[in-house]
Amino acid sequence: MDHFLYRDGALFAEDVAISEIAAAVGTPFYVYSTATLLRHFKAFDDALDGMDHLVCYAMKANSNQAVLKTLAQAGAGMDVVSAGEYLRAKAAGVPGDKIVFSGVGKTVSEIRLALEGGIRQFNVESEPEMEVLDAVARSMDKVAPITIRVNPDVDAKTHAKIATGKSENKFGIPIARAREVYRMAAAMPGLEVVGIDVHIGSQLTDLTPFELAYQKVAELTEQLRADGHTIRRLDLGGGLGIPYERSNAAPPLPTDYGAMVQKTLGHLGCEIEIEPGRLIAGNAGLMVSEVIYVKSGEGRDFLIIDGAMNDLIRPAMYDAYHDIVPVVEAEAGAEQQPYDIVGPVCESGDTFAKQRMMPKLVAGDLVAFRSAGAYGAVMASEYNSRALIPEVLVHGDQFAVIRRRPTFDEMINRDTIPEWL
Numbered sequence: 001m002d003h004f005l006y007r008d009g010a011l012f013a014e015d016v017a018i019s020e021i022a023a024a025v026g027t028p029f030y031v032y033s034t035a036t037l038l039r040h041f042k043a044f045d046d047a048l049d050g051m052d053h054l055v056c057y058a059m060k061a062n063s064n065q066a067v068l069k070t071l072a073q074a075g076a077g078m079d080v081v082s083a084g085e086y087l088r089a090k091a092a093g094v095p096g097d098k099i100v101f102s103g104v105g106k107t108v109s110e111i112r113l114a115l116e117g118g119i120r121q122f123n124v125e126s127e128p129e130m131e132v133l134d135a136v137a138r139s140m141d142k143v144a145p146i147t148i149r150v151n152p153d154v155d156a157k158t159h160a161k162i163a164t165g166k167s168e169n170k171f172g173i174p175i176a177r178a179r180e181v182y183r184m185a186a187a188m189p190g191l192e193v194v195g196i197d198v199h200i201g202s203q204l205t206d207l208t209p210f211e212l213a214y215q216k217v218a219e220l221t222e223q224l225r226a227d228g229h230t231i232r233r234l235d236l237g238g239g240l241g242i243p244y245e246r247s248n249a250a251p252p253l254p255t256d257y258g259a260m261v262q263k264t265l266g267h268l269g270c271e272i273e274i275e276p277g278r279l280i281a282g283n284a285g286l287m288v289s290e291v292i293y294v295k296s297g298e299g300r301d302f303l304i305i306d307g308a309m310n311d312l313i314r315p316a317m318y319d320a321y322h323d324i325v326p327v328v329e330a331e332a333g334a335e336q337q338p339y340d341i342v343g344p345v346c347e348s349g350d351t352f353a354k355q356r357m358m359p360k361l362v363a364g365d366l367v368a369f370r371s372a373g374a375y376g377a378v379m380a381s382e383y384n385s386r387a388l389i390p391e392v393l394v395h396g397d398q399f400a401v402i403r404r405r406p407t408f409d410e411m412i413n414r415d416t417i418p419e420w421l
């Protein structure tokens with residue numbers, strides 16, 4: 001459920017008309033709904049009610065400071081994967097003891113930054129990382145709290161580019177080697193083992209792979225405890241999918257997920273952490289774009305819009321589907337026709353949809369891409385020297401630009417000319 005609904009035939013974000021935002025900031029732009037962000041956070045928080053838990057928003061999905069602050073004020077922790085994200089979380093007011101640091105390539109300077117500023121735990125992904133973390137922590141007279149990310153070798157049945165829990169993926173250590181690696185960790189004085197971490201992939205639309213992975217984590221917890229380790233925290237990762245295509249069956253809800261977690265892991269008495277990204281931010285955002293031209297090709301009509309793959313790369317990168325709707329609702333029973341919906345970038349990959357049934361549209365009409373709040377703005381680039389598009393946050397009947405569009409001068413002046421030119 002989101003808060004982007006038609007009222008009298010006009011698309012709204014909460015109580016603000018999309019057309020009003022378009023007139024104020026120009027197209028294309030991203031718009032996020034505060035109520036939807038909070039609703040999704042609360043859905044997870046409530047789903048884990050009854051278990052000691054912390055929802056750590058995976059901020060790589062959408063790391064705008066205003067989005068982070070909205071969630072931080074609601075009590076969210078954060079899952080970060082870089083120094084930049086760590087500093088963003090801190091800047092949004094998240095205390096170090098609610099920040100977890102994930103990622104396969106943490107550098108010495110990133111580790112230092114987090115140990116200096118405070119960290120809930122590092123999710124360690126390899127033995128070499130463990131050794132570096134131990135050395136850096138000792139050099140600072142600190143002890144780094146860690147979980148070790150195990151790779152449970154389950155098939156998440158999601159797109160290959162976002163599956164992470166199979167043995168061929170680069171993430172975590174094979175679960176079969178976990179006892180040995182925990183033994184090594186326990187012998188390192190710079191580390192304090194606090195639990196286990198697992199994250200098997202993104203956009204999962206079925207609970208079964210999660211359940212298989214968590215059963216393996218439950219067994220491992222008991223083994224590691226028998227080996228003498230303190231396992232008091234389980235970080236279960238993110239990955240629950242969202243309904244990108246409204247006509248498809250809806251993925252499981254956070255309540256179903258929470259009940260499954262309770263069933264598979266509740267008896268262990270561990271503190272539970274989860275790291276949802278997409279499910280919190282995805283359906284809380286739209287990308288709004290204007291039709292520039294309608295071009296009739298051989299046997300097909302193209303809607304050429306002012307948004308492009310550099311603004312929203314998911315269709316080009318993951319073959320992702322986004323519902324695309326007109327900002328002015330079509331009359332009931334209005335005729336539909338197929339369009340190829342494309343951007344202006346000089347790549348055939350700059351195609352958002354092929355033969356998509358839409359009401360008849362003309363130049364100047366606005367269209368909205370649903371489910372664009374996660375892995376949208378954060379993955380944008382300035383390819384073709386297109387300016388990063390603005391982000392807008394709605395709160396009830398108010399809206400604010402939370403990242404403005406840069407000027408072309410700003411973009412050009414970011415480059416420097418060597419003195420020989």
Ligand SMILES: *Cc1c(COP(=O)(O)O)cnc(C)c1O
Pocket residue numbers: 058060061079102103199201202203237238239240275276277278279
């Ligand atoms: C990407 C990622 C997440 C978030 O995944 P979503 O599918 O957005 O929920 C959580 N944890 C880790 C370690 C990740 O890499």
